[in-house]
Amino acid sequence: MKHCFMLSPMGSSTGASSVAMGVLHLADQRGLSAAFFLPVAQSVQSLSTTFGAKPAMGMEQLHQYLSDGELDDALELIVAAYEEAAKDADIVIVLGLAANDQAPFAARVNAALAKSLDAKVILVTTDTEASHQYMNRKLEVASEVYGGSVHGRTLGVVINKAGAPRDVHGTIRPEMFDTQGREIPSAATLEKQLPIFRGGHFKLFGIIPWQSRLMAPRSIDLNRVLPVQMLHEGEAHTRRIEHVSIGARSPGNLVSVLQPGTLIVTSGDRNDVLQAAALAEINGKHLAGVLLTGGLEPAESTLQLIAPALKSGLPIMLTKIATYPTATRLPSLYPYTPDDDNERFDAVTEHVVAHLEREKFREMISVDGERRLSPAAFRYNLVRVSSALKKTIVLPEGDEPRTVEAAIACAKKGIAHCQLLAEPKIIDELMKKRGWDYPERNFEIVDPRSIRNKYVNAFVELRKHKGMNEVRAHQLLEDNVVLGTMMLQQNDVDGLVSGAVHTTANTILPALQLIKTKPGSSLVSSIFFMCLPDQVMVYGDCAVNPDPDAQQLADIAIQSADSAAAFGIPPRVAMISYSTGSSGTGADVEKVREATRLAKELRPDLLIDGPLQYDAATTASVAASKAPDSPVAGKATVIIFPDLNTGNTTYKAVQRSASVVSVGPMLQGLNKPVNDLSRGALVDDIVYTVALTAIQAGADNPETN
Known part of the structure; x- marks a missing residue:
């Protein structure tokens, strides 16, 4: 309704x-x-x-x-x-x-x-x-x-x-x-x-x-209400006008109004006011800018004198209109927001x-029926559920700036308690340089040097069948990813997120050796949550298995369907190939056909169909002609690619060409949650991957079901 x-x-x-x-x-x-x-x-x-x-x-x-x-x-x-x-x-x-x-x-x-x-x-x-x-x-x-x-x-x-x-x-x-x-x-x-x-x-x-x-417009938006010439654009596209002060006072009396976000409006011949504004800018008072009126341009010598302020980003603007009529036009800036x-x-x-x-x-706004999981709903649920679980996630790349910023964001949102493996001195310097503040809670710096010895004996015990000894264990634990994996294996943390600077292999190999696969899982696979404009879809496997056979492909499909359901996406699984139904032949198509049969046999409760071409799987009009009797075609939510070449290429093409946010990869099949990042990951990517990991760690919690 x-x-x-x-x-x-x-x-x-x-x-x-x-x-x-x-x-x-x-x-x-x-x-x-x-x-x-x-x-x-x-x-x-x-x-x-x-x-x-x-x-x-x-x-x-x-x-x-x-x-x-x-x-x-x-x-x-x-x-x-x-x-x-x-x-x-x-x-x-x-x-x-x-x-x-x-x-x-x-x-x-x-x-x-x-x-x-x-x-x-x-x-x-x-x-x-x-x-x-x-x-x-x-x-x-x-x-x-x-x-x-x-x-x-x-x-x-x-x-x-x-x-x-x-x-x-x-x-x-x-x-x-x-x-x-x-x-x-x-x-x-x-x-x-x-x-x-x-x-x-x-x-x-x-x-x-x-x-x-x-309500604050950007300094660049002044040209919407005034004919303005940019003498020095500076940071006019990012600084905002929160207050306006008419610079008719002497510089000594301007101190109280030379505050961040203030636009100083003054006659173009008031070099004293311009210099006072520049001095405030140099001292960290990032003004919205200085608007010079009357068409009076400052001398070149004055601009040279205030060069440090200009270098800091202070916008200097000029209008031919006099000060009073300029001031009367400024209120019309505030009510509405420009398109860009x-x-x-x-x-x-x-x-x-x-x-x-x-x-x-x-x-x-309650509405009956199946609800589309939009990107906003998906992200909202990630934060909501992970916050309730209160899990601890270790970040081995603890001194990497994006990772630190993401950990701060996770702490503020309550997504998880993040442990950064890093030397405290390095983090202190980074926080000071970036102007960040330490969160009050859910944020912890763990110096790797102080905890490595704690895990040596357990490491040796786990790998003794491979000839592990204390000397070799000490060497391997110098790698923070290995150290973080041991922390997870010993239940000192609930999950691990890495990959901002390490390869996928660097993240996954220690997990396979120390965490191992879940009982009943024959392999580790991955999925991406693709945040398309109207819904979130699951793509697998786009990061781990190069050329899975039919049995492995069936396992990937089942793992991916279960993961989709765990995150609120009704699983309708499409096994992708270059042909739909019985229209094509060849080894590649036969592999997908056999994988579909095995997956249905193993999990008759799931909606799985294949082989399906991508357009038949996702587009109702194409499905109507190519696969009219399919319970999945035209409305698939989980896309299973036949190999890594196809999956990785497709997810990146969709991500970049359609400006789609992709969250992941999320690893499936491990005993404990370990997740890899793309080395091009943005801060938000890391934040949501931490949330994914926390939810995986709390998979037995009823709230995640």
Whole structure:
């Protein structure tokens, strides 16, 4: 059943579009197919680009329909556009009109839209109300438009931009340096004091606190509201304007405003102000930049004098407009986000999601049936489940910068307790150089020199049948991967992640020698979790077995299906070949055909089919013609390649050509979890591999099933 929810802004500048991004992200985390629908184009830049949605009509067109008394005709067009946008979605988020000078009729149109689309309504407001009594009345009035807060369409409200800095007129002024934010009311306080929340019909879906950096445009974005010439671009693409200060003071009185994130606006002939800003930059106060007005360009000698600040990245900009009119234009920078500012979009979404009441939204957007596991849902579940398990993961490459940064991220997210094998002095130097802080918990530096002797006897005992002795054991334990593997073998840690600087063989060989395979496993194999745009699929084996025979290929298929199920992906296994069904012959096809037979025989409970070509396995239209009777074709979630050449080539082609995130490889078949990284792994790759490893380590925990 499709669900439609409309976010209805209670006034202008409520940030309803940001709330929409958060709700869509929550739906995606739950594996729901969510669509965004914009009925009418509003003066909101980037919305269509952000959500990939085209408005059903423009504001001017709506004006014409209303002036002609033809709202019903307009609604027919909007409903037609909605049906097209919503045809493949479980839920649809509709953004209602915001009441402003362009749309004084917003409430009337929104009410008609909610009825036409059969939408439930969530109000979006800011905390501008002077008292709880007035706020309650305002919510009641807004709800009445949709039939009331008890029996109508209104589900509740999201309070956005809580505690925002405002001027004496109550207008939000993010650019004003001296304007302070206000105290944020708690959800419990409002639910207790506002009668509208009593009875549970009308819910408070979240209080999203104001955060100035989320509103901060980049310095480069000044050219959206002013004709600006870049005298020195510096870090204008990454520095953000959190405050604006007019540099009319003498340098001695500028100290309090020369703070990180401040844009200094001053006349171009104020060399003293420019030099003061440069001095602040050199002393670590990374300003958003200096905007020189009046078209007055500083002398070359002045630019040479402030060269160290320019080298540090301080942007220097010039506009021909005078200081006062320049200052009056700057507030229009803040409300909207440019198309290319992905960092801001992501930060806003993360902030909104963190402050929405997840359980209330889960109840609201509950949909029956199998849920698509989206990349966001997969990553969210990795963090959620691994955090609950509280496992200890050893990282043998403990002084490698990406690994250290990933361990810090894991600690902050609570994914696992990471043990870095490294000399503490090296980590201290790296932390200082990168400006990182040691996490308070879940982060530990273990000096390999202090623990090696502890494992010598156990190492000798494990490998004595191969002629191992103490001298050789000491030598081998100099390798931190071997040392970490022994820590795992002796149950001092729960899992191991390596490979950022070591080869796959360096990681796997000690595991095969010391950890060994699980009972019943004939081999160790690997899978990648491929985070495609609409779902997560499993690819195996793309990293370990060069040319598995039919029995080994069957084992890989079974291992991969079980791994997929363990991570919430319903396993439908496609055994890949260059032909589908009985259309082709040859040794390679016969191997896949025999592997499919063996896998089905060993695990009749699994959906396994093959041989299938990749397009027949993944594309419904191709499957309909090539394998119409297959229970897997067109909807495969687990792809098993016939050999390493095919698997490794395909996963890398998909990963790079389609900009797909691939998590893994995750090793299967070992007694204890050991996982390899690509040497090109990003920090996020390492973080999610640590999470995978922690979940593998807790495989007997009911929460992972």
